[in-house]
Amino acid sequence: xxxxxxxxxxxxxxxxxxxxxxxxxxxxxxxxxxxxxxxxxxxxxxxxxxxxxxxxxxxxxxxxxxxxxxxxxxxxxxxxxxxxxxxxxxxxxxxxxxxxxxxxxxxxxxxxxxxxxxxxxxxxxxxxxxxxxxxxxxxxxxxxxxxxxxxxx
Numbered sequence: 001x002x003x004x005x006x007x008x009x010x011x012x013x014x015x016x017x018x019x020x021x022x023x024x025x026x027x028x029x030x031x032x033x034x035x036x037x038x039x040x041x042x043x044x045x046x047x048x049x050x051x052x053x054x055x056x057x058x059x060x061x062x063x064x065x066x067x068x069x070x071x072x073x074x075x076x077x078x079x080x081x082x083x084x085x086x087x088x089x090x091x092x093x094x095x096x097x098x099x100x101x102x103x104x105x106x107x108x109x110x111x112x113x114x115x116x117x118x119x120x121x122x123x124x125x126x127x128x129x130x131x132x133x134x135x136x137x138x139x140x141x142x143x144x145x146x147x148x149x150x151x152x153x
Contacts (some may be wrong), residue, residue, distance in 0.1 A: 024098040027064030
C-alpha cells in the first residue's frame, strides 16, 4: 500500500524537522558528545568499543543523524564522565524551541541556523585540550591576553 504524499506544511515524524533533516536538539547533543570525547582524547572507535557499537554509529550520533535513547545517553554520560544534563547545557533558545514536542505545538516552523558552533570546530577542541595541560596560573595569563586582544580597538 502506498503512503499518500506528505503535505510540505505537515510536521515531520520521529523528531525530524519538517524538511526531514536532523532535529537541532539531536545535533546539539551530538556536538556535545563530540566535544567531550575529543577533550578526553578518545577516538570514535574507542567510544564505539566502550558502547558496543561501530564507529559509524558514533559518527551518526555526533552528527545528530541518529537519535539517542535514554539508555544510550546514560551509558555515554558514564563513559564520558559527565552528568546527563551536561549534554543539554549551553543550548541556544532556538534549538530548545525545535524539540519534537515544541515543533508539534508551533504554528510556524522555527528557523534554526545550521552554522556549526565554535565549540565543535577541531581547532577549538585542540586549543581547549592544550589549555587543560597548563597550570591555573598559565591559563589565567592566557585568558587575560585573549580577552585583551578580543576587546582591543
